[in-house]
Amino acid sequence: MGKAVEFVGINKYFPGVHVLKDISFSVEEGEVHALLGENGAGKSTILNILHGVYSEYEGDVFLHGKKVAFKNPNDAILNGNISKVHQETMVVEELTVGQNVTLGYQPKKGLFIDFNKMHKEVDAILTELDCRFRSRDIVKTLTAGEKQMLAIAKAIYHHSNIISLDEPTASLTSKETEALFAVIRKLKADGITILYVSHHLEEIFQICDRASIMRDGEYIETLEIKDTTEDELIHAMVGRSVSAVASRLKPSRAADEVVLKVEHLSDNDGKYKDVSFELHKGEILGFYGLVGAGRTEVMRVLAGADRKISGNIIFKGQEIKGNWNSTKALKYGIGMLPEDRKTQGFNKLDTNYNNIAISSLEKYMSGVFTSEAKKLKNAERFFEELDIHPNKPEYLTVNMSGGNQQKVILARWMSTNIDVIIFDEPTKGVDVAAKAEIYRLMEELVEEGKSLIVVSSELPEAMGLSDRLIVMSEGRITKELTDREAFHSDEILNYAIGGN
Amino acid sequence: MKAIYTKYKREILVFLATIILGVVFTVLNPNFLMWRTMLTIFQQMVLNGLLAVGIMFTILTGGIDLSIGCTFAIVGIAVANCCVRGMNPFLAIIIGLAVGVVLGAFNGFLVTNLKLQPFIATLGTMSLYRGIAYVVTGGAPVTNVPDSFRNIFNGQMPGGIRYYVIVMVVVFIIAHVILSKTRTGDYLYAVGGNEEAAKLSGVNVRKTKYIAYIASGACTAVAGLVMLASLGSAEATAGIGYETNAIAAAAIGGTSMAGGRGTALGTFFGALLLAVLKVGMVVINVDSFWQYVVTGLIIVAASYFEFMKGDLAAFAARHKKA
Numbered sequence: 135m136g137k138a139v140e141f142v143g144i145n146k147y148f149p150g151v152h153v154l155k156d157i158s159f160s161v162e163e164g165e166v167h168a169l170l171g172e173n174g175a176g177k178s179t180i181l182n183i184l185h186g187v188y189s190e191y192e193g194d195v196f197l198h199g200k201k202v203a204f205k206n207p208n209d210a211i212l213n214g215n216i217s218k219v220h221q222e223t224m225v226v227e228e229l230t231v232g233q234n235v236t237l238g239y240q241p242k243k244g245l246f247i248d249f250n251k252m253h254k255e256v257d258a259i260l261t262e263l264d265c266r267f268r269s270r271d272i273v274k275t276l277t278a279g280e281k282q283m284l285a286i287a288k289a290i291y292h293h294s295n296i297i298s299l300d301e302p303t304a305s306l307t308s309k310e311t312e313a314l315f316a317v318i319r320k321l322k323a324d325g326i327t328i329l330y331v332s333h334h335l336e337e338i339f340q341i342c343d344r345a346s347i348m349r350d351g352e353y354i355e356t357l358e359i360k361d362t363t364e365d366e367l368i369h370a371m372v373g374r375s376v377s378a379v380a381s382r383l384k385p386s387r388a389a390d391e392v393v394l395k396v397e398h399l400s401d402n403d404g405k406y407k408d409v410s411f412e413l414h415k416g417e418i419l420g421f422y423g424l425v426g427a428g429r430t431e432v433m434r435v436l437a438g439a440d441r442k443i444s445g446n447i448i449f450k451g452q453e454i455k456g457n458w459n460s461t462k463a464l465k466y467g468i469g470m471l472p473e474d475r476k477t478q479g480f481n482k483l484d485t486n487y488n489n490i491a492i493s494s495l496e497k498y499m500s501g502v503f504t505s506e507a508k509k510l511k512n513a514e515r516f517f518e519e520l521d522i523h524p525n526k527p528e529y530l531t532v533n534m535s536g537g538n539q540q541k542v543i544l545a546r547w548m549s550t551n552i553d554v555i556i557f558d559e560p561t562k563g564v565d566v567a568a569k570a571e572i573y574r575l576m577e578e579l580v581e582e583g584k585s586l587i588v589v590s591s592e593l594p595e596a597m598g599l600s601d602r603l604i605v606m607s608e609g610r611i612t613k614e615l616t617d618r619e620a621f622h623s624d625e626i627l628n629y630a631i632g633g634n
Numbered sequence: 635m636k637a638i639y640t641k642y643k644r645e646i647l648v649f650l651a652t653i654i655l656g657v658v659f660t661v662l663n664p665n666f667l668m669w670r671t672m673l674t675i676f677q678q679m680v681l682n683g684l685l686a687v688g689i690m691f692t693i694l695t696g697g698i699d700l701s702i703g704c705t706f707a708i709v710g711i712a713v714a715n716c717c718v719r720g721m722n723p724f725l726a727i728i729i730g731l732a733v734g735v736v737l738g739a740f741n742g743f744l745v746t747n748l749k750l751q752p753f754i755a756t757l758g759t760m761s762l763y764r765g766i767a768y769v770v771t772g773g774a775p776v777t778n779v780p781d782s783f784r785n786i787f788n789g790q791m792p793g794g795i796r797y798y799v800i801v802m803v804v805v806f807i808i809a810h811v812i813l814s815k816t817r818t819g820d821y822l823y824a825v826g827g828n829e830e831a832a833k834l835s836g837v838n839v840r841k842t843k844y845i846a847y848i849a850s851g852a853c854t855a856v857a858g859l860v861m862l863a864s865l866g867s868a869e870a871t872a873g874i875g876y877e878t879n880a881i882a883a884a885a886i887g888g889t890s891m892a893g894g895r896g897t898a899l900g901t902f903f904g905a906l907l908l909a910v911l912k913v914g915m916v917v918i919n920v921d922s923f924w925q926y927v928v929t930g931l932i933i934v935a936a937s938y939f940e941f942m943k944g945d946l947a948a949f950a951a952r953h954k955k956a
Contacts, residue, residue, distance in 0.1 A: 439834055464836030472834055481827030481832075483894045492824050493835045495817040503815040546835060 138327035144193035166328040168345035173535035175348040186210035190597035216296040217289035232256040232269035251443040279310025298329040378566040380598030387416035397447035406609040420600025421589040428609040437470035438463035469547040473558040482532040487513035494549040516545035537568020605629040648903040659914035670733030688853025691846040696750030697892030699850040703873035704763035709858030710868035714776035723783035738851020742844040767870035775869035787863035798860040810898040824939035836839035886936040936949035
């Protein structure tokens with residue numbers, strides 16, 4: 135077999151940064167090839183070059199032995215038969231599946247769109263992919279997993295023989311992930327080449343043939359998956375050995391004192407029903423459940439981001455009366471690190487030190503005015519303490535990598551005096567090394583007497599971190615497990631799918 | 635020095651563009667470079683400058699206040715009526731400011747409590763406030779505003795600088811201090827940059843938006859007072875279309891229409907550039923119809939420049955490496 139993709143001596147510069155350093159490697163035709171590396175290693179950049187997002191770079195890209203230089207992503211799709219399925223798939227929610235798949239290239243009959251032909255063609259592709267939804271369905275009725283399939287169908291519609299999947303399982307349930315893998319295997323059998331980017335190493339072992347590893351903009355090596363181990367991959371990605379397994383190294387600090395008590399919390403739409411639990415001082419309380427179990431919705435109410443409909447919140451023995459909002463939550467001492475950092479975590483126009491200072495501005499005053507110098511000094515302290523890279527408090531937060539963005543948001547809460555910190559999917563999109571650091575920071579926080587709630591959809595993470603674990607299913611708490619030594623994954627999964 | 639440049643790059647560039655424009659006009663007609671012309675330019679920019687700095691507050695939060703031209707008219711009518719009836723002029727000024735604050739707060743109410751889209755909400759109040767102005771006056775102008783009121787703004791300093799120019803500068807300084815030196819300023823940028831993140835950080839988003847719309851109303855009220863003082867009369871048709879020039883000044887000065895980005899200094903230079911353009915074209919006898927064409931081109935060019943900035947930086951970086 136020939137080479138589907140070959141990179142030769144690729145260099146890429148952003149203002150002041152050399153992001154890709156002389157990258158050369160190749161992908162065989164018909165293989166599933168993983169692209170691995172920490173955040174900021176250059177995976178997205180090399181993919182963007184491949185798919186025509188960046189047309190300015192040094193070096194050559196060959197597809198099936200032919201040199202290509204795409205002007206834009208459309209050029210790549212139409213003339214290179216190469217498509218990319220994005221992390222968060224880009225779809226027009228109000229249109230039908232067929233319209234989305236064919237968008238811009240609809241079959242026409244005279245001046246008008248030939249809808250019959252469109253839906254027939256798209257349905258044929260959907261059948262081929264074993265999808266249960268049809269071409270005439272409206273996209274907004276689809277689940278995240280189905281939207282992913284839609285994006286793959288679009289690639290097939292354009293006769294792509296190389297498809298890149300960028301973190302495709304990030305918002306999928308385990309069942310949807312299985313379905314995705316089945317489709318990937320099918321595509322592979324049809325001779326289609328897949329480039330696969332993911333932080334989930336177990337997925338790499340399930341689905342990929344080979345893996346190319348990048349670190350700090352450099353190409354490290356390409357490994358045969360069947361001849362390698364998880365530790366070897368991590369070592370190549372990070373440059374040293376790191377344990378990515380969620381665990382507790384220090385003894386539990388959980389006390390009997392109840393910091394936060396929630397009673398009969400319910401909303402009107404049934405997203406969460408009759409949720410009651412207690413959070414103890416110094417405890418890490420885990421919340422496990424499948425996507426859509428209502429965990430995030432409950433946490434958003436506790437953090438004051440959404441209105442409390444019914445039920446009580448009792449903070450340190452004192453029932454909270456009147457309107458509950460995020461300003462009040464901060465005053466009482468509850469803060470949340472949201473799951474979706476990019477859209478909810480920070481102001482992308484602002485610097486690290488301002489993003490850290492925003493919740494505790496009263497601490498950086500000189501007289502009646504805020505002091506830039508004091509904000510900066512506070513940020514410098516946390517950059518040191520949390521080991522945030524690069525050590526540049528004056529950089530825009532949006533330019534930091536995922537794990538470091540998470541640390542910046544954590545620094546924001548550590549700058550305040552809050553007692554309860556809610557982590558919603560704390561390591562989503564965070565690379566292995568940063569993951570391990572975030573776990574250690576959580577332990578330090580409970581040492582200081584803070585109480586943490588950790589919402590996670592990754593079972594090993596939820597089990598490895600929690601003192602106690604609450605399992606939710608379809609808006610209800612189905613189980614509370616109090617003995618961390620007796621956590622059992624089969625039992626937890628069973629409660630998560632609503633069994634008992 | 636470099637830090638100041640990076641921080642106020644846009645402002646400095648707009649200022650330089652203004653200077654270049656001034657040089658061009660001077661070459662075309664040396665009379666442009668006279669003290670009298672300078673005074674005219676600053677007098678010319680006062681109303682637009684005040685409206686622009688006000689509307690900038692709402693744009694910073696990701697909103698907009700289309701009703702400023704109408705608030706402007708109502709304030710003029712209210713204060714004119716007070717003065718004509720013999721009220722103490724300073725009391726009348728306070729009433730004028732209060733009217734601006736109330737009308738601004740009502741916009742804030744629509745945008746925060748009722749969660750209306752700012753564009754639609756203020757499009758509504760634009761018509762509502764204009765209607766109130768017509769109903770109150772019956773369409774007739776309120777004239778003969780006494781000098782005791784007018785002199786407060788119209789009086790001249792040595793060199794012929796009108797007091798109202800000083801008033802405008804003071805308003806800009808206050809706006810600058812609020813935006814760069816107070817918690818309210820940080821909250822305004824935070825809400826405009828990412829409302830959801832601001833909310834999750836414990837920022838009182840509602841209060842912050844109220845402040846923006848009230849600031850807009852208050853700045854507009856000051857503009858209304860200046861207009862009343864210089865004309866000596868008020869009418870319901872005053873200020874029609876003024877919001878567009880105010881938005882233009884803010885945009886040229888680097889205010890992002892998506893919110894979260896913009897400074898008082900930039901808006902000041904944006905308004906100054908528009909005033910230089912307007913006065914300059916009169917000095918070199920450009921037909922007034924053409925003035926619209928040129929102003930339009932400048933606005934488009936300024937936004938294109940903003941769009942290009944990223945590309946230019948990438949280009950520079952590439953060539954530095956090579």
